[in-house]
Amino acid sequence: MTNDRTPHGKGSEVHGIFEKIAGYYDRMNFVMTLGRHEQWCREVAARVAPAxxxxxxxxxxxxxxIALEAARRYPAATVTGVDFSQExxxxxxxxxxxxxxRWRQADAACLPFENESFDGITEGYLLRxxxxxxxxLREQYRVLKPGGRIVILETCPPSGLLKPVVEWGVRVFVPLLGRVLARDRSSYTYLESSMLAFTSPHHIARILSGLGFRDIGWSKKFFGTNVILWATKPR
Incomplete structure (x- = not known):
């Protein structure tokens, strides 16, 4: 993945998928989370609390x-929404x-912003x-001002006693919903596999800590399949 807006490697595959699913992305998020997705996005916006x-x-x-909720919640703030998918x-x-x-097409791996440009950073389903x-995450640390907070909405691999049941549900229902609601089983088969294969909040927290973030915490959602993490860059 590079800053020329032409993703390579895994990024090329992911870019193609998100270009393809843009038209039904909101509908699938609503159904897959039983309507909770927008609630989580509101929580992400509330937690970032920029200056x-x-x-x-x-x-x-x-x-x-998330960007629209942040703009509504913080009308005095300047909100920039970045994605590598034009669709x-x-x-x-x-x-x-x-x-x-302010909408901008860019690559999260090489952000076109100066050091310490932002008072807060939010993101939804980027890291996996x-x-x-x-x-x-190092790029985000770079462009975040000291004292600023990062808030992450991400999928979470299931764990605990319900792990087999939750894994079965994800493997069966995510591709099925993709086929029934979006006529697109292949894209949602990728999303299912990436959800189950992604790392734990503990691992993300260790990376954040290693980069210098402090006050790290998280809250799991929806049978542990989603998580909101937050951390602060020290002053």
Whole structure:
């Protein structure tokens, strides 16, 4: 993945999938989470709490759910929504309130922003789709101002006593919903496999700590299949 807007390696595959699913992305998120997705996005926006009049960056903005909620919640802030999928950005720009957000196509692995540019960073389902998890988080640390907070919405591999049941449900129902609702089993088969194969919140927290973030925490959602993580860059 490079900053020339032409993803390579895993990024090329993921880019193609998200270009393809943009038209039904919101509908699938609603169904797969039983309507909880927007609630989680509101929590992400609430937790980031940028400085009054500050700058907020929403990565992997997709159809703009988190960015639009942040713009509504913090009208004095400058909100920038970034995604590498032009189709996703087109959907975001067509939504009510989209003029309150600055939309930009860019690669999260090589952000086109100066050091310490933003007072807060949010993201939804970015990390499991990148080649270099450490590098992407390092970029976020670079562009975040001291005292700023990062808030991450991500999938979470199931664990505990319910792990076999939850894994079975993900393997069966995610591709099935893709086929029935979106006529696209192949894309949602990838999403199912990436959900189950992704790392744990503990591992992400260790990376964040190693980069210098502090006050790290997380809250699991929806039978442990999703998680919201947060951390602060020290002053």
């Amino acid at each position: 009054a009049g500050g700058r907020l960056l929403d990565l992997a903005t997709g159809t703009g759910v 996703m950005l087109s959907r975001a720009k067509a939504k009510p309130g989209a003029d309150a957000v 789709n990148v080649d270099d998890l450490d590098g992407v």
